[in-house]
Amino acid sequence: MANPKDAVKEKSMIIQKExxxxxxxxxxxxxxxxxxxxxxxxxxxxIELILSFDMLxxxxxxxxxxxxxxxKSGGYIKDAEKMGHSEDVCTYVKCDIGMMLNGNIGPxxxxxxxxxxLLLSYTGCFTFLKWFENLNRLYPNAEIAMLHTPYQxxxxxxxxxxxxxxxxxxxxxxxxxxxxxxxxxxxARLSKLLSNSVQSEDYWVKVLQLAKIxxxxxxxxxxxxxxxxxxxxxxxxxxxxxxxxKELYHEIKDRAEKxxxxxxxxxxxxxERFRLVVEGPPNWTNFRxxxxxxxxxxxxxxxxTYTKVGGVYDLxxxxxxxxxxxxxxxxxxxxxTNLNLPQRVDxxxxxVKEYQADGFLINSIKSxxxxxxxxxxxxxxxxxxxxxxxxxxxxxxxxxxxxxxxxIKNRLESYFQMLEQRKIILSQESVTV
Amino acid sequence: xxxxxEILSWCEKTAFDLEFTHAKxxxxxxxxxxxxxxxxxxxxxxxIHAANGIxxxxxxxxxxxxxxxxxxxxxSYICHLPRGIIEMALDNNLNGFDGFLFPAIxxxxxxxxxxxxxxxxxxxxxxxxxAQNFDPFIGGTFYKHEMEKVIDDIYxxxxxxxxxxxxxxxxxxxNINRRLIEEIYDIRQKYPWRLSAVETYHILRxxxxxxxxxxxxxxxxxxxxxxNERGEAMDNIRVVVSGSFCEQPPVGLIKSIEMxxxxxxxxxxxxxxxxxxxxxxxxxxxxxxxxxxxxxxxxTFASCYYDxxxxxxxxxxxxxxxxxADGVIxxxxxxCDPALLDRPEMQKECDAAGVPHINFQYHENTGQFKVIKExxxxxxxxxxxxx
Ligand code: SF4
Ligand code: SF4
Numbered sequence: 001m002a003n004p005k006d007a008v009k010e011k012s013m014i015i016q017k018e019x020x021x022x023x024x025x026x027x028x029x030x031x032x033x034x035x036x037x038x039x040x041x042x043x044x045x046x047i048e049l050i051l052s053f054d055m056l057x058x059x060x061x062x063x064x065x066x067x068x069x070x071x072k073s074g075g076y077i078k079d080a081e082k083m084g085h086s087e088d089v090c091t092y093v094k095c096d097i098g099m100m101l102n103g104n105i106g107p108x109x110x111x112x113x114x115x116x117x118l119l120l121s122y123t124g125c126f127t128f129l130k131w132f133e134n135l136n137r138l139y140p141n142a143e144i145a146m147l148h149t150p151y152q153x154x155x156x157x158x159x160x161x162x163x164x165x166x167x168x169x170x171x172x173x174x175x176x177x178x179x180x181x182x183x184x185x186x187x188a189r190l191s192k193l194l195s196n197s198v199q200s201e202d203y204w205v206k207v208l209q210l211a212k213i214x215x216x217x218x219x220x221x222x223x224x225x226x227x228x229x230x231x232x233x234x235x236x237x238x239x240x241x242x243x244x245x246k247e248l249y250h251e252i253k254d255r256a257e258k259x260x261x262x263x264x265x266x267x268x269x270x271x272e273r274f275r276l277v278v279e280g281p282p283n284w285t286n287f288r289x290x291x292x293x294x295x296x297x298x299x300x301x302x303x304x305t306y307t308k309v310g311g312v313y314d315l316x317x318x319x320x321x322x323x324x325x326x327x328x329x330x331x332x333x334x335x336x337t338n339l340n341l342p343q344r345v346d347x348x349x350x351x352v353k354e355y356q357a358d359g360f361l362i363n364s365i366k367s368x369x370x371x372x373x374x375x376x377x378x379x380x381x382x383x384x385x386x387x388x389x390x391x392x393x394x395x396x397x398x399x400x401x402x403x404x405x406x407x408i409k410n411r412l413e414s415y416f417q418m419l420e421q422r423k424i425i426l427s428q429e430s431v432t433v
Numbered sequence: 434x435x436x437x438x439e440i441l442s443w444c445e446k447t448a449f450d451l452e453f454t455h456a457k458x459x460x461x462x463x464x465x466x467x468x469x470x471x472x473x474x475x476x477x478x479x480x481i482h483a484a485n486g487i488x489x490x491x492x493x494x495x496x497x498x499x500x501x502x503x504x505x506x507x508x509s510y511i512c513h514l515p516r517g518i519i520e521m522a523l524d525n526n527l528n529g530f531d532g533f534l535f536p537a538i539x540x541x542x543x544x545x546x547x548x549x550x551x552x553x554x555x556x557x558x559x560x561x562x563x564a565q566n567f568d569p570f571i572g573g574t575f576y577k578h579e580m581e582k583v584i585d586d587i588y589x590x591x592x593x594x595x596x597x598x599x600x601x602x603x604x605x606x607x608n609i610n611r612r613l614i615e616e617i618y619d620i621r622q623k624y625p626w627r628l629s630a631v632e633t634y635h636i637l638r639x640x641x642x643x644x645x646x647x648x649x650x651x652x653x654x655x656x657x658x659x660x661n662e663r664g665e666a667m668d669n670i671r672v673v674v675s676g677s678f679c680e681q682p683p684v685g686l687i688k689s690i691e692m693x694x695x696x697x698x699x700x701x702x703x704x705x706x707x708x709x710x711x712x713x714x715x716x717x718x719x720x721x722x723x724x725x726x727x728x729x730x731x732x733t734f735a736s737c738y739y740d741x742x743x744x745x746x747x748x749x750x751x752x753x754x755x756x757x758a759d760g761v762i763x764x765x766x767x768x769c770d771p772a773l774l775d776r777p778e779m780q781k782e783c784d785a786a787g788v789p790h791i792n793f794q795y796h797e798n799t800g801q802f803k804v805i806k807e808x809x810x811x812x813x814x815x816x817x818x819x820x
Contacts, residue, residue, distance in 0.1 A: 084777035089773045131774075150575070167574075344547075
């Protein structure tokens with residue numbers, strides 16, 4: 001491992017940092033500037049629409065994960081449980097509720113503004129519905145708009161589903177935006193933002209696909225969650241977002257040409273021993289320790305499903321500025337957790353094969369039925385279809401009570417041993433042949 | 434089968450026949466008949482009836498089957514219901530079913546639809562989405578389309594297309610069914626000792642495994658008995674049980690609540706059979722439209738139904754008042770996100786309305802009820818004391 005002190009901040013990192021700083025600054029001044037605030041969710045988010053109305057987004061899940069990384073989530077969750085929330089339910093919701101009970105202080109230490117609009121994009125997760133019912137009661141003065149995204153139960157997006165969503169956008173969502181923002185819907189502006197998105201999406205896919213190179217220049221999970229930030233949250237459609245992905249792509253391409261390995265918090269990896277595909281969100285409370293177990297063993301995640309919660313662009317979908325509302329509808333329906341189980345299996349199989357992975361690993365999250373229910377079947381299917389060793393660990397997103405370092409480390413070590421043995425066997429076989 | 438005792442014992446047997454023998458026998462009499470299994474909570478059974486089918490509710494294994502394979506498919510922090518259903522599927526209990534419907538109630542049921550697709554159980558496996566937009570031109574159109582997909586699925590199996598006449602006939606039969614069930618609940622509200630909660634449960638659960646015609650006949654016979662005095666009144670409190678709409682509580686739990694001194698005067702155990710409140714419009718030219726309207730405007734409150742504008746907590750309190758209940762028992766399956774996420778808000782509404790409540794969690798195969806019985810007993814005593 002190279003010395004962390006040698007690691008210089010890449011330009012893309014600086015751009016992202018500045019984008020986030022500006023975002024939180026804008027949020028902290030929203031009252032003074034009169035900017036309206038929209039709370040919404042990451043999967044199926046309508047960020048281009050929000051930006052077209054000059055509104056500022058707040059993502060409760062991002063608040064929760066940041067609380068997790070700042071070690072605040074444990075306390076927030078307990079506060080929500082004291083209020084009557086069960087230990088059994090999604091901890092993102094409880095963390096968010098706990099954070100609100102504690103003054104809704106954001107990651108910069110400043111209070112987040114209250115919402116003017118609650119935009120419930122009910123995409124790929126049933127809990128969102130409940131979460132927003134709760135938010136609606138906490139913020140009774142905010143307007144609330146519901147956008148129901150039908151599930152891709154047949155493994156395809158139908159015309160009827162698009163019609164349903166476009167009608168909801170026209171009749172339910174746009175009027176609420178107009179009312180809250182005091183502005184008329186500007187279709188041309190939305191289209192302009194969407195065409196920016198297309199370009200960012202192109203670069204994002206190119207970034208992800210650089211992990212097909214051996215050795216991979218990126219970790220598509222642990223670093224991937226940073227890379228996916230702008231496109232999956234507040235910035236898709238903006239010029240800065242495009243600049244960020246352009247820069248990121250060139251940096252990583254450059255690394256690939258120099259045959260450099262992924263950068264970790266402790267510097268650059270020196271050897272790629274295992275290439276893995278990972279399914280499921282990461283743990284946020286012990287994110288660094290968790291990542292370290294992998295890079296210490298030379299394991300690189302070459303593709304992950306979690307980075308597709310805001311859109312599976314590598315399957316070819318791009319926003320369509322010609323038909324902006326239809327495009328938003330199709331976008332929502334295409335997010336990873338809105339795919340049916342057979343589609344998820346097909347996608348993972350494709351990743352294992354195309355990214356030449358040595359193994360497939362599931363990090364099963366206690367909180368998240370949307371991801372977790374059915375994962376054991378996914379695991380069996382992938383094992384049968386690809387023959388790679390499969391691994392399974394369990395943790396939680398933001399509840400520190402469900403991260404057992406020793407347990408996870410033990411399991412991963414045995415898994416890596418299995419991968420190592422398979423490699424030896426495969427290499428012996430190829431010599432024999 | 435004429436006496437109440439005979440009917441009750443038949444219902445108990447049929448409700449927990451995990452081979453669904455009765456439905457399979459019904460199907461065997463005509464090659465164009467189909468069995469469509471559905472999971473909790475609700476599907477419009479009328480459309481299946483109209484296509485020469487029987488809609489059979491698959492409510493889980495309860496405590497009647499040891500789960501071995503199912504546990505290998507689900508992590509410990511996922512509720513019990515889907516693992517029992519996978520176990521049934523793997524043990525061939527569901528052979529003979531032509532298709533399966535998975536209503537949009539939670540992500541577990543949603544993903545289970547994919548597991549059935551991957552393992553190719555039945556000739557079709559369909560996730561049945563509930564519209565969460567209640568405008569007839571938006572959500573209504575969508576919901577109608579969801580029903581049309583099911584109608585096509587069945588047509589592809591048996592070549593029978595649900596006709597206007599067939600749908601109208603089915604609507605009438607299910608209207609009668611809901612009316613009869615509501616009459617049972619109305620009688621039990623006033624005279625809960627005439628039919629115990631467990632007996633009522635068996636009657637309703639058997640009803641989703643047999644034809645609606647048979648169930649209606651049975652309900653009539655039961656009503657003929659309980660319209661008259663039966664049993665003996667006890668000094669019990671009256672409660673509404675809420676939160677058990679999907680994974681069903683073990684019968685022992687229902688029994689324990691009653692034995693602890695609580696008459697259950699309303700509940701959401703077999704909510705699908707009571708989902709539509711009141712009648713669906715009969716004899717129209719567009720019966721699918723009539724079913725859609727009923728879904729949009731006459732659905733009961735439920736955790737899978739977006740409730741902004743008509744919050745569940747308030748509707749629960751109204752139900753408590755209408756049933757003249759003394760309190761609420763929140764009883765939810767462990768790890769049931771929809772029920773458990775709703776609970777704090779519903780409790781808050783109860784507090785605001787001065788309705789006492791307790792809560793507990795269960796698995797469908799829970800075998801020990803001592804603690805629950807004690808809790809319910811204390812609840813009953815405290816209400817009697819303060820009343
Ligand atoms: S259940 Fe999963 S997808 Fe849904 S809010 Fe929780 S963590 Fe997010
Ligand atoms: S019991 Fe709850 S979590 Fe489980 S399948 Fe039913 S609704 Fe979903």
